[in-house]
Amino acid sequence: MRRYRQAAGEVGERRERSRWRAATTADLAAVGYGLLVVALVVISYTLGAVGWLPDDPARMDMARLNAPPGPGHALGTDFLGRDMLSRLIVGIQAYFLPGLLAVATSLALGATLGVVAGYRDGRAEALVTYLSNLVDSFPRLVLILLVIAAFRADIYYVMLVVGITGAPAIASLIAGKIQFLRTKSFIEAAHVLGLSTRVIVVKHILWYNCAPLLIIQATLGMGEAILVETSLSYLGFGVQEPTPSWGNMVQAGANYFFHGKFWPSTAPALAILGTILGFHLLGDGLNNILESKSAP
Amino acid sequence: MVHPGRGAKVTTKLAAFRRVGVMVVRELALTALLLLGVSLVVFVILHLSPGDPFSVLLEGQAPGQAARASVREALGVPTTWYGRYLAWLGNMAHGNLGTSIRTGVPVAGEIVRAGPNTLYLTLGSLLVTLLLAVPLALYSAWRRSGALARALTLAVYLISAVPVFWLGYVVIYLCIHRFGLFPLLSATAEPQRHGWLYILLPIIVLGVANGTVSEVTRHLREELGRVMAEDYIRTARAKGAPVWRHAFKEGFLLPMTEMIAAKMPFVLGGAVIVEQVFNWPGLGRMAWQAAQDRDFPVIMGITIVAAAFVRLASLLRGVIYAGVNPRTATE
Numbered sequence: 001m002r003r004y005r006q007a008a009g010e011v012g013e014r015r016e017r018s019r020w021r022a023a024t025t026a027d028l029a030a031v032g033y034g035l036l037v038v039a040l041v042v043i044s045y046t047l048g049a050v051g052w053l054p055d056d057p058a059r060m061d062m063a064r065l066n067a068p069p070g071p072g073h074a075l076g077t078d079f080l081g082r083d084m085l086s087r088l089i090v091g092i093q094a095y096f097l098p099g100l101l102a103v104a105t106s107l108a109l110g111a112t113l114g115v116v117a118g119y120r121d122g123r124a125e126a127l128v129t130y131l132s133n134l135v136d137s138f139p140r141l142v143l144i145l146l147v148i149a150a151f152r153a154d155i156y157y158v159m160l161v162v163g164i165t166g167a168p169a170i171a172s173l174i175a176g177k178i179q180f181l182r183t184k185s186f187i188e189a190a191h192v193l194g195l196s197t198r199v200i201v202v203k204h205i206l207w208y209n210c211a212p213l214l215i216i217q218a219t220l221g222m223g224e225a226i227l228v229e230t231s232l233s234y235l236g237f238g239v240q241e242p243t244p245s246w247g248n249m250v251q252a253g254a255n256y257f258f259h260g261k262f263w264p265s266t267a268p269a270l271a272i273l274g275t276i277l278g279f280h281l282l283g284d285g286l287n288n289i290l291e292s293k294s295a296p
Numbered sequence: 297m298v299h300p301g302r303g304a305k306v307t308t309k310l311a312a313f314r315r316v317g318v319m320v321v322r323e324l325a326l327t328a329l330l331l332l333g334v335s336l337v338v339f340v341i342l343h344l345s346p347g348d349p350f351s352v353l354l355e356g357q358a359p360g361q362a363a364r365a366s367v368r369e370a371l372g373v374p375t376t377w378y379g380r381y382l383a384w385l386g387n388m389a390h391g392n393l394g395t396s397i398r399t400g401v402p403v404a405g406e407i408v409r410a411g412p413n414t415l416y417l418t419l420g421s422l423l424v425t426l427l428l429a430v431p432l433a434l435y436s437a438w439r440r441s442g443a444l445a446r447a448l449t450l451a452v453y454l455i456s457a458v459p460v461f462w463l464g465y466v467v468i469y470l471c472i473h474r475f476g477l478f479p480l481l482s483a484t485a486e487p488q489r490h491g492w493l494y495i496l497l498p499i500i501v502l503g504v505a506n507g508t509v510s511e512v513t514r515h516l517r518e519e520l521g522r523v524m525a526e527d528y529i530r531t532a533r534a535k536g537a538p539v540w541r542h543a544f545k546e547g548f549l550l551p552m553t554e555m556i557a558a559k560m561p562f563v564l565g566g567a568v569i570v571e572q573v574f575n576w577p578g579l580g581r582m583a584w585q586a587a588q589d590r591d592f593p594v595i596m597g598i599t600i601v602a603a604a605f606v607r608l609a610s611l612l613r614g615v616i617y618a619g620v621n622p623r624t625a626t627e
Contacts, residue, residue, distance in 0.1 A: 026446060133326075133610075134333045136558070137603040141565035142595075145587040146338065149595045150345035153587075227507070231569055234461050235584060250462055257465045258473055269462035277457035280510070 023289040031289065034219070034282020037275055044089045045096045055083035057090045057244060066253075066261040078249065078264045079256050087244040088271050094233060094245035098159040099225035103218045105163025110170025111214065115201050117171060118178025125175060132168035140165060141231065153237040155229065162228050163221075170217050174210055181205055212290035216283050223279030230272050246272050316618045323614035327607050334603040335388065338596055339381050345592070388600070394593035396586075403597040407579065411601065414578035417498055417570065418563045422556060424503025425512060425563075428455075430552075433516035437524070449513075456510040460566055463505045464573035467497055498574040506566040508559045516551050523547030545620050557613035560606045 047053065054074065061073075061081035069076045075084040117128040140162070147161050181187055190200050206214070232238040233247030241248055246268040253265030387394075393403040432452060436445040523529065523546045524539075532542040564580075571580035579598050586594035 026449075130330070130333070133330055134337070136561060137330055137334055137606045137610075138337075138599065139561040139564035139568075139602050139606070141568045142583055142599050142602050145568070145583050146341060146595050146599045149587045149590045149592050150341050230459065231461075234459075235569065235572060237587065250459065254465060258469055262469075265462060265465060269459050272459045272462075273454070273457045277453060280453060280457060 019289055027285045027288045030281040030285030034278045034280075034285060037278025038282065041092060041096070041275060045092045048089045048093050053086040053089060055086045057082060057086040058242060059083070066256055066264050068263050075267055076263050079252060079261075084264070084267050087249060088246070088268060091244040091246045091249060091268065091271075094155070094239045094243075094247075095226050095229035098155045098229060099222050101156060102159040102163040102166070102225040102228075103221040105160060106166035106170055106221055107214055107218060109164065109167035110217070111174055111206060111210075113167060113171035114174025115178065115206070117175035118182070119197075119201070128168060128171045128175060132172055135165045135168050138165070140228065144228065144232065145237075148237055153232075155232075155238060158228065158232060158237075159225060162225055166217075166221050166224065170214075173213055173217070174206075177210055177213065178205055181209060212286065216286050216291065219279055219283040219286065223276050223283065226272070226279070227276055319618035320615055323611055323618070326614075327611045330607055331604060334600060334607075335385055336381070338599055339384060342592065342596065343377060343380075393597035393600070396591055396594050398586075398589045398591045398594075403593050406582065406594070407597055407601055410577060410579050410582050413576060414564075414567055414571070414580060416495065417502060417567050417576065417578060417580075418560070420496075420499035421503035421506060421563050421566070422559070424500055425506065425509055425559070426552070426556075428504065429509055429512040429516060429555075433513045433520065436513070437517045437520040440521070449510075452510045452513050455504060456507050458505045460501065460505040460507070460569050461573050464498070464501050464570060467501050468574070471497060498570045498576055501573075502563065502566050502570040506559075506563050508555075508562050512555045512559060515555055516548075519551035520547045550617065550620060553613045553616045557606075557609045560609045561602075564602050564605070 059082065061077055061083075063081070064073065064077050065081045066079055067073060067077045067081070069084075073083050073085070075088065077084055078087065113128055113131075117124045143165070144158050144161055147157060151157050187200065187204060190204055195204075229238060229245070230247035230250075233245040234251050236248070236251070238247060239245040241252060249268035250265050250272075253261075253263075253268075257265045391404050393407070395402050396406065429452075432448055436448060439445045520543070523543050526546075529539060529543055533539050567578065568580035568583055570576065571578045572584055575581075579602070583595055583598045585591070586598070
């Protein structure tokens with residue numbers, strides 16, 4: 001296939017040098033760590049779902065309570081002598097599918113709103129800005145507590161709230177991108193060639209040109225969902241003991257923490273830290289590489 | 297003799313002043329509109345929730361549809377949803393946020409009592425976040441690609457991912473259990489030696505681990521870098537004028553206000569957790585207790601007050617923007 005040489009930096013047109021080759025080492029390292037975390041989470045989720053665990057997460061080993069990492073229990077035990085590694089793996093169940101629901105909701109809603117606002121400027125755009133400001137007015141956790149009080153402490157309700165409140169930000173990003181793309185010749189050409197608006201929007205705009213943006217937002221959204229789930233289960237509104245979740249594991253270890261047994265609380269806290277760090281680094285690294293304007 | 301250019305100068309000043317006025321009025325209108333939206337969202341959640349406040353009155357009577365309707369009519373409850381919304385809004389406008397289901401105490405009074413504690417916590421935490429982020433941003437704007445700047449960026453990412461509750465435990469353990477810097481209980485009868493210092497702990501913990509440090513640092517650094525590359529800074533530098541004074545407003549003041557306004561909801565949300573960890577008698581703990589008891593009026597009142605607070609911060613940002621750069625008013 002012939003490759004046309006064109007001026008570098010134009011959106012939607014082929015670049016001579018790919019953005020990945022031009023990326024800095026720091027950004028590549030960030031993306032690498034993030035992908036590692038994503039892979040670990042997905043693999044651990046699958047292991048937990050099929051029940052292929054190093055130990056039974058409910059079996060108590062009374063001889064070894066609050067044990068540090070060592071032989072027998074690779075990551076130690078909690079206050080009832082249950083295997084920490086198994087509980088950490090099972091704890092992923094608490095946020096994995098709900099988090100995906102939140103991400104899917106905000107992407108679907110955000111993309112729809114964004115396309116409408118981007119294609120019909122003026123009133124629709126003002127509406128998206130208004131919605132975005134409205135959603136940003138609520139402290140997320142307080143709004144979630146309100147929903148919990150009004151309905152019930154169901155993680156899927158909560159994640160629906162997380163998804164809906166995440167949508168306007170994505171919408172305004174996409175609307176901005178569409179307004180920029182509409183003036184480009186390849187979109188005008190597509191219109192002139194008689195392609196339907198639906199095809200242009202879905203294929204040429206969303207798929208070819210907004211995919212990086214959507215992936216980045218999905219990554220950041222998943223990080224947010226994990227933060228919300230762990231915070232809520234820490235506060236006692238999520239998954240309840242004996243079912244493990246990283247948040248309630250930190251909480252359960254608290255009493256022992258003050259008596260010098262740091263590990264039962266710290267292990268899940270480190271899991272939260274490492275995972276959220278991974279999603280943040282992945283999102284920001286991808287953003288620097290794929291969306292920055294200064295890249296060649 | 298009057299200087300010939302003076303009249304024109306006064307006119308432009310007046311015009312600028314008027315533009316600021318227009319901008320402020322517009323911000324006020326937008327704030328009012330958004331607060332109306334906030335109340336509507338809260339009302340819709342209330343409306344959709346399965347329980348019905350009137351069924352409490354008819355408890356144990358297995359009421360039929362007719363009995364329900366007659367109770368509503370006797371109490372003068374509007375039958376349409378918008379009628380009920382307007383009545384509810386009118387009550388709120390008079391400062392009546394309802395009474396707590398659990399304690400029977402008016403919600404408004406409780407919020408006024410606990411509010412200041414949360415106010416200290418959130419404003420103090422914002423200050424801590426900025427004290428952390430500003431030097432880092434300045435340093436990395438100055439030495440963009442140094443090894444230390446890279447290390448600091450990574451450190452900031454790490455800090456932003458620390459779960460705030462766990463950091464709370466670490467700080468409590470270190471300061472109270474290990475080194476005995478503070479008394480275990482804060483509100484005992486006899487005054488403690490370092491008692492007043494105790495309130496600093498939650499402020500520092502929330503300020504460090506509210507998850508916004510990396511974003512604030514990056515925004516400040518990018519804006520400062522962008523402004524420093526502008527032509528007018530180059531001109532200032534070429535003619536030997538103080539660069540810092542020229543870059544201050546756009547490169548520092550505006551991004552700072554922007555970040556304070558944008559991160560306010562995150563800090564308020566973090567306060568719910570930190571107040572829980574430190575047993576801090578503020579709105580966050582109240583919200584937690586209310587959600588636990590499904591005490592709807594309380595959590596509703598707190599949500600509205602918190603949203604109003606966020607809007608106030610945004611309003612302040614709008615006013616500062618208008619004051620610094622009146623041109624934005626005409627956009």
